Amino acid sequence: MSTHGGAPDQAFPVPSHIALLHHGDAELRVAALEFMREAVDRPDEALLCFGEPGVGQRLLRDLELDVGRDLSADRRSGRILVGEANPDVDQQLENFVAPLEQLRVSGYALVRFIGIVAWNVRNFPPPEDFLWFESKMNEVVAGFPVVGLCPYDLGRVPARAIAYGALETHPFVMSDGVLRQNPQFIPPDRYLRERLLGLPWLESEEP
Amino acid sequence: MSAQEVVQDDLDLQRGAIAILGPDGIVTWADEAWAALKSQTDLPGVPIGKNLVEAYRKRDEPILQAVANAIVALFQGKATYFEIEHGARSEGRSYLTSAAALRGDRAGAVLIHRVVSGRLRATTPPSAEVRMQHSDVIERLTPRERQVLEVMAAGLDNRAIAAKLRIEYTTVRGHVRAVIEKLGARSRLEAVARAYRNGWVPKG
Numbered sequence: 570m571s572t573h574g575g576a577p578d579q580a581f582p583v584p585s586h587i588a589l590l591h592h593g594d595a596e597l598r599v600a601a602l603e604f605m606r607e608a609v610d611r612p613d614e615a616l617l618c619f620g621e622p623g624v625g626q627r628l629l630r631d632l633e634l635d636v637g638r639d640l641s642a643d644r645r646s647g648r649i650l651v652g653e654a655n656p657d658v659d660q661q662l663e664n665f666v667a668p669l670e671q672l673r674v675s676g677y678a679l680v681r682f683i684g685i686v687a688w689n690v691r692n693f694p695p696p697e698d699f700l701w702f703e704s705k706m707n708e709v710v711a712g713f714p715v716v717g718l719c720p721y722d723l724g725r726v727p728a729r730a731i732a733y734g735a736l737e738t739h740p741f742v743m744s745d746g747v748l749r750q751n752p753q754f755i756p757p758d759r760y761l762r763e764r765l766l767g768l769p770w771l772e773s774e775e776p
Numbered sequence: 777m778s779a780q781e782v783v784q785d786d787l788d789l790q791r792g793a794i795a796i797l798g799p800d801g802i803v804t805w806a807d808e809a810w811a812a813l814k815s816q817t818d819l820p821g822v823p824i825g826k827n828l829v830e831a832y833r834k835r836d837e838p839i840l841q842a843v844a845n846a847i848v849a850l851f852q853g854k855a856t857y858f859e860i861e862h863g864a865r866s867e868g869r870s871y872l873t874s875a876a877a878l879r880g881d882r883a884g885a886v887l888i889h890r891v892v893s894g895r896l897r898a899t900t901p902p903s904a905e906v907r908m909q910h911s912d913v914i915e916r917l918t919p920r921e922r923q924v925l926e927v928m929a930a931g932l933d934n935r936a937i938a939a940k941l942r943i944e945y946t947t948v949r950g951h952v953r954a955v956i957e958k959l960g961a962r963s964r965l966e967a968v969a970r971a972y973r974n975g976w977v978p979k980g
Contacts, residue, residue, distance in 0.1 A: 658964055659934045659949060666935075697965035705933055761931040761968075771969040 588739035615677040620685035625651035658698035682717040703738035704760040924951040929977040
């Protein structure tokens with residue numbers, strides 16, 4: 570595994586799938602912009618912004634304000650892409666994998682991916698499917714030069730999302746600007762049986 | 777109030793505070809519970825409560841680890857949020873937020889808060905009638921859909937299923953949607969969980 574520049578005092582492993590734990594939009598903005606700005610400054614890097622409809626575009630607008638320049642040329646050239654979440658988890662997986670494949674074909678040395686996490690909302694997969702998606706991401710990113718950052722807002726998403734999603738599906742966790750290996754990570758080949766099948770809200774026998 | 781019915785929306789936990797959800801559904805601050813436990817055991821005299829919060833802020837790892845291990849060992853050898861949530865639902869035992877929560881930095885405080893403030897509901901076992909209805913459900917699947925369900929249950933995504941069964945990706949999508957619908961599930965994983973629970977796919 571190689572590493573690539575992250576925050577000034579650390580390097581991101583490549584490939585990697587990182588849960589970013591933050592409180593509120595202000596913290597997210599600081600961490601996300603720092604992460605995305607690197608891609609803007611390096612022409613051999615690409616950027617993929619992912620989230621509920623409209624979220625990726627908002628991230629890019631913030632990035633444009635931050636770097637002080639219009640990034641529409643990078644959008645048109647395909648160096649910066651926006652992906653949308655989908656309530657159908659299979660479609661969401663496609664919405665993630667297809668742009669990565671496109672960027673790999675284009676030959677970028679590194680793809681920075683940021684996917685804003687939501688939980689139990691209309692335009693997102695149901696929680697259990699989203700957890701499967703997060704675990705599956707580890708298999709997907711293994712085949713790409715990707716650093717993936719998944720921000721979890723501690724004040725917005727429920728504890729289950731943090732416990733089962735952020736802490737058990739990401740090999741790395743970042744909080745307060747510090748990147749750590751995550752001892753609670755469950756590899757995807759075990760996650761389905763060890764965790765997903767026993768999720769408390771899947772236990773009832775409805776319908 | 778039972779553990780299954782506990783609702784503590786009025787709790788005002790501070791960051792780093794630790795609480796215990798007891799078998800009676802009562803939430804106890806850690807330092808009170810710790811004092812009670814220490815009187816019954818010969819646990820090491822490690823700090824907890826406010827002292828633990830302070831140690832945590834200072835990132836005193838040996839102390840945190842000792843506390844975490846002692847507590848977790850005391851309660852169940854190993855405790856994760858998953859087990860806490862399950863335990864609170866089913867067994868009504870005492871559960872302390874885990875070493876995992878402590879290691880989760882500020883997430884720990886959130887976990888604790890949500891554990892005690894969340895509405896926990898009891899689950900009831902399925903009736904014989906319901907089980908009978910479930911055995912009919914699997915009969916609705918075509919042989920190909922059952923095959924797809926088996927590979928879904930192995931954790932494969934649609935691309936991998938298409939490769940394994942040597943069928944088109946779009947065909948797989950159609951089968952997966954049909955399986956979810958016919959099993960009366962709201963999601964892919966709910967369909968898989970239901971299939972395991974009812975023995976429609978091999979557990980091995």
